[in-house]
Amino acid sequence: MDFLSFLITGLGLGSVYAIIALGYTMVYGIAKMLNFAHGDVIMIGAYVAFFAVGKFNMPSLVAVLFSVLVCTLLGVLIERLAYKPLRDASTLSVLITAIGVSYFLQNAAQILWGSDTKIFPTMFDFGNISLFNGQLQISLLTLITILVCIVIMVVLTLFINKTKTGKAMRACSEDKATAQLMGINVDTTISITFAIGSGLAAIASVLLCSTYPAVNPTLGSMPGIKAFTAAVFGGIGSIPGAFIGGLLLGVLETLAKAYISSQMSDAIVFLVLIIVLLIKPTGLLGKKISEKV
Amino acid sequence: MLLEVKDMNVYYGVIHAIKNVSFEVNQGExxxxxxxxxxxxxxxxHTISGLIHSRGGSIQFDGQEISKMAPHKIPGLGLIQVPEGRHVFTEMTVMENLEMGAYLRKDKENIQKDLERVFKRFSRLEERKNQLAGTLSGGEQQMLAMGRALMANPKLLLLDEPSMGLSPILVNEIFDIIKNINKDGVTVLLVEQNANKALSIADRAYVLETGNITISGPAKEVADNPKVREAYLG
Known part of the structure; x- marks a missing residue:
């Protein structure tokens, strides 16, 4: 029974990782860059929701939408101001810039809102459901988190595969010059990608903070790194890869905490990543990188 | 005049790759x-399509200056390129590739008609419409790249090395198709290493040597030029 409970908790945590990992993987797939400021967008999303509910007494759902809106705009703004001027620069310059943006956001949050940890308000109180005569207690929030993740996954997959914009994104991901020869605006497509990734980060932040209700300026770092790991684990650039990588990572982390050591759990998770990458360098669902002749 | 290129100069760093190139393409040629x-x-x-830019000079297409335009704005004018090496979207289906060709168009009925015409011209594409483009053979990919361009309803088609890497039989087939496309009213600017084939279907020709146009004239005259015979026609 314990195992089942740990498994569900792990899937809940993994769902949050998966939603964040989507932002990394989509941006990597289309802009071919690692946006290390993505975790800090989560942090901003958490603060926005925190103030929306705590200070402005917005209803929870409205607060979530408001946070999504702010993060979407922030993501597009970051791309336009920091990354777009580096479109033709080396990947190293872009990477360093992304780390710079990450520090900028953390320090801006510290100046604006202080470095102390604030308690995230209870936005959703669904209680628990009991199964097997009370032997298994499951938080409804965890189930909703998993459900939200699945819905996001399905909608995003349909969007990428069925809509004209989604197809244009895939075309850009494969070959930007040729996409432009079709009349596709690559800058707009990249902006849309950042908008989607950052909007999803806001949803992830609310789900994360509803389970672990502490808000501070470095809140996004660890989930950011974990989700990045999940994206690499599943095969960066692949949307189903982010989903599977996120869930596996969440389950692995929770089980490691429960059965091995809570201090060692992160080390164990990263060790597994190293092993996976040694055996399959492109991740679980990653494409084989073939050199063009 | 449909396309008029004047004093094109392209640099890659310090290398002066294209030197004062001027040429024109008339409607129907x-x-x-x-x-x-x-x-x-x-x-x-690439300079005509706006992917790289000329230093100075002008490119007029259909009476409009396009040399400073963003590349994604040019296809909307009816100037469509089939790039060297085909560049089909390998991870998308044949059908999706064709849809991308019509990306800027909103006239659904005409798109459907053009799709039928493309399938009529390239029947193999219809048989393989749900297949990933990456699984097609080189010749089929060339047909897909051309079909995709036709889906944009072009006024001028830029074809960059359409015969590259194809068997002689396929080369003949592709060149017959180019002639047919032209007969249907599409103007064609054809870039080729296979000078023999290119000159056999062209109305006029320009010879480019290390960034300069050295010889130009009606295709027949260019083909009879002793220098051209020696250097390109063997």
């Missing part, structure tokens, strides 16, 4: 641009 590998043919195509 097939114009061939021939030259050896590295002469600058693809640079000219």
């Amino acid at each position: 097939i114009v061939a641009l021939i030259g050896a590998n590295g002469a600058g043919k693809t640079s000219i195509m």
Whole structure:
């Protein structure tokens, strides 16, 4: 029974990782860059929701939408101001810039809102459901988190595969010059990608903070790194890869905490990543990188 | 005049790749641009499509200056390029590739008609419409790249090395198709290393040598030019 409970908790945590990992993987797939400021967008999303509910007494759902809106705009703004001027620069310059943006956001949050940890308000109180005569207690929030993740996954997959914009994104991901020869605006497509990734980060932040209700300026770092790991684990650039990588990572982390050591759990998770990458360098669902002749 | 290129100059760093190139393409023509590998043919195509820019000079298409335009705005004017090496979207289906060709169009009925025409012209594409483009053979990919371009309803088609890497039978087939497309009213600017084939279907031709146009004239005259015979026709 314990195992089942740990498994569900792990899937809940993994769902949050998966939603964040989507932002990394989509941006990597289309802009071919690692946006290390993505975790800090989560942090901003958490603060926005925190103030929306705590200070402005917005209803929870409205607060979530408001946070999504702010993060979407922030993501597009970051791309336009920091990354777009580096479109033709080396990947190293872009990477360093992304780390710079990450520090900028953390320090801006510290100046604006202080470095102390604030308690995230209870936005959703669904209680628990009991199964097997009370032997298994499951938080409804965890189930909703998993459900939200699945819905996001399905909608995003349909969007990428069925809509004209989604197809244009895939075309850009494969070959930007040729996409432009079709009349596709690559800058707009990249902006849309950042908008989607950052909007999803806001949803992830609310789900994360509803389970672990502490808000501070470095809140996004660890989930950011974990989700990045999940994206690499599943095969960066692949949307189903982010989903599977996120869930596996969440389950692995929770089980490691429960059965091995809570201090060692992160080390164990990263060790597994190293092993996976040694055996399959492109991740679980990653494409084989073939050199063009 | 449908396309008029004046004083095109392209630099890659300090290398002056295209030097004061001027040429024109009239409505209804097939114009061939021939030259050896590295002469600058693809640079000219990319400059016309806006992927790289000329220093100075002008490019007029259908009466409009396009030399400073963003590349994604040019296809909407009816100037469509089939790039060297085909560049189909390998991870998308044949059908999706064709849809991308019509990306800017909103006239659904005409798109459907053009799709039928493309399938009529390239029947193999219809058989394989749900297959990933990456699984097609080289010849089929060339047909897909051309079909995709036709889906944009072009006024001027830029074809960059359509015969590259294809068997002689397929080369003949592709060149017959180019002639047919032209007969249906599409003007063609053709860049080729295969000078023989290009000159056989072209109305006029330009010879490009290390970034300069050295010979130009009606295709027949260019083909009879002793220098051209020696250098390109063997």
